[in-house]
Amino acid sequence: MDEIYDVIVLGTGLTECILSGLFSAHGKKVLHLDRNSFYGGETASLNLTNLYKMFYPSREPPSHLGANRDWNVDLVPKFTMANGKLVKIILHTETVSNNLEWKCVHGSFVMQVSAGGFFSKSKAKVHKVPATDIEALKSDLMGLLEKRRCKKFFKFVQDYDPANSTTYKGMDLKKQPFLYLITVFGLEKNTVDFICHAIALYTNDECLQRPCVEVMMKIKLYMDSIGLYGDSPFLYPIYGIGGIAEGFSRLSAIYGGTYMLNKSIDEIIFNEDGKVIGVRSGEDIARSPIILCDPSYAVSLGKVRSIGKVIRAICIIDHYIPDTNHIPSGQIIIPQRQTGRRNDIFISYMSNSHCVCPKGYYIAICSTSVETDTPENELQPAFALLGEIMTTFIKVYDNFEPNEDGSRDNLFISKSYDSTSHFETACEDVISLYERIMGERLNLETTLKPFTQDS
Incomplete structure (x- = not known):
């Protein structure tokens, strides 16, 4: 030294x-x-x-979890x-890109709570996130009329070019808040939920007051990421x-x-x-x-100063997560409005498809920004979606800047x-x-x- x-x-x-x-x-x-x-x-x-x-x-570690070398658990x-940006930084460094092996994450989902009827109770269900106008037409997140409105919205965002004012359709997209654009297309609250939280990937509804162009560029990033290396916008490295x-x-x-x-x-x-x-x-x-x-x-x-706290719970399970079509890796977003919170809850889960655990096991990591004095209770909606959990590793982290x-x-x-x-x-x-x-x-x-x- x-x-x-x-x-x-x-x-x-x-x-x-x-x-x-x-x-x-x-x-x-x-x-x-x-x-x-x-x-x-x-x-x-x-x-x-x-x-x-x-x-x-x-x-x-319990012996039934298998060999130590078969586990690579993210914190x-x-x-x-x-x-x-991370992919672009990696591609900038050829040495790193040549020594990393990646696979697509298999799917992205959003949770919605359906209203109860005369003979039924309200129920939380996981839905696949549509990210194109074609997928929007097939999604069970929306009714028929809403699907058409959503298709038009995605088509507008897809065609938007900041350098070409003809794609603005006469709207002031740099000054108007995103809520204005939502109103123009007449989108429903549940549709706004998955667009803002599962596609633009904001963690709360403050994005509705952000400039249209800012939110639209995040949506375009999601849409542009689909199809580059597979059917998912997300990549994850082996191990x-x-x-x-x-x-x-x-x-x-x-x-x-x-x-x-x-x-x-x-x-x-x-x-x-x-x-x-x-x-x-x-x-x-x-x-x-x-x-x-x-x-x-x-x-x-x-x-440094703390600007809040984040709780993360690493959960080991031995079964598929319900409503995810048995896919081996994915992300589930629980928008804040669905649970009455101020921030979203995230579930990221992986399996042996990315060589992070033995076959038959899944690592599901639940996380959110802490809002109360009992942060573990704030993850209960995520735990409920996972079903029976074998082992959990929970920690609250300070978010410093x-x-x-x-x-x-x-x-x-x-x-x-x-x-x-x-x-x-x-x-x-x-x-x-x-x-x-x-x-x-x-x-x-x-x-x-x-x-x-x-x-």
Whole structure:
């Protein structure tokens, strides 16, 4: 450690690993440290031993769950949009893209509560999310007349081009809120639910007051992602999302980056002007004019603030989730209005189709933003959909963001992973941090050359 580096990175979460890989590939001398014994931080994929060690340290994994090596359990349940920013960052780095294997997630669903009739009670049911005008006509989410209105809406969004005013149909889409567009097409509340929450992927109804163009571009991202690599807009790596962080770690290493796990960080050192100059671990000191870290390394310094909490429950089950057509992987979104909450509930589930658990088992991860003093109770609608659960691993996480942008003290801090079901917001943080630290825009239209001895 007793050297001078261009950048020191603390924590091996996805954000930090992407950036250390990019820094190294662009010629920076990088030291990357983590207090944990595994890569990935909060975006790690753990085997059974490490999972139980984290949540139930006094218990051994039960033998009936099978071999330790067959389990790769994510701590953060997020998928990747096929046409999203994370895919573009990975394709920018040919070395990483060549060493990751992906498969489509098989389906996306939304929960609706049907009203009870004279002889029946209200019932929560899961429906497949339509994402095109053709699928809208086949969906059982809507009645016949609503299907026609929804088809017209999807066709309008699909044809929309920000650079072509003739596609605006005479509407001021940059200033009008999305609620205005919903009103123009006369869409019903349940239709608005799956459009806003299961397609645009907002976590609450505040999106109705966002500009039309903003929401429409998120819908277009979803629609454009379908068909790129399969019938689903979502991708997921074989062996779990922890492999993405490891892929960028390898990228950094082959370009000369230095990695140390199980390394305590006892102090981030500042000079008399308040700027970072290095880190101390025991008696060892590594020096650098720039430090990037995840929020957990900056809490004691008062450099971050909590903007809420997220609860995540990892559930192991041994049966298909009802109403999902027996597909082996998918996402279920429970919109806030369906449960009377302020935020959506998400269920991301995987199986042996993506090599994250043995055949016959499923890993379903339920998550939401915390609203009460009893966060576990807030996930009850998700637990009810899953049916009988064999084992759960539950944790409440603080959602941190930095107090400053890092330009004053050169301590750059990433944001916590939010309750969204994808990595788009995390990648926006990656791009922002890269530009602040490197002083230039990250050009994703180019491809980094693979490493050679002359690199």
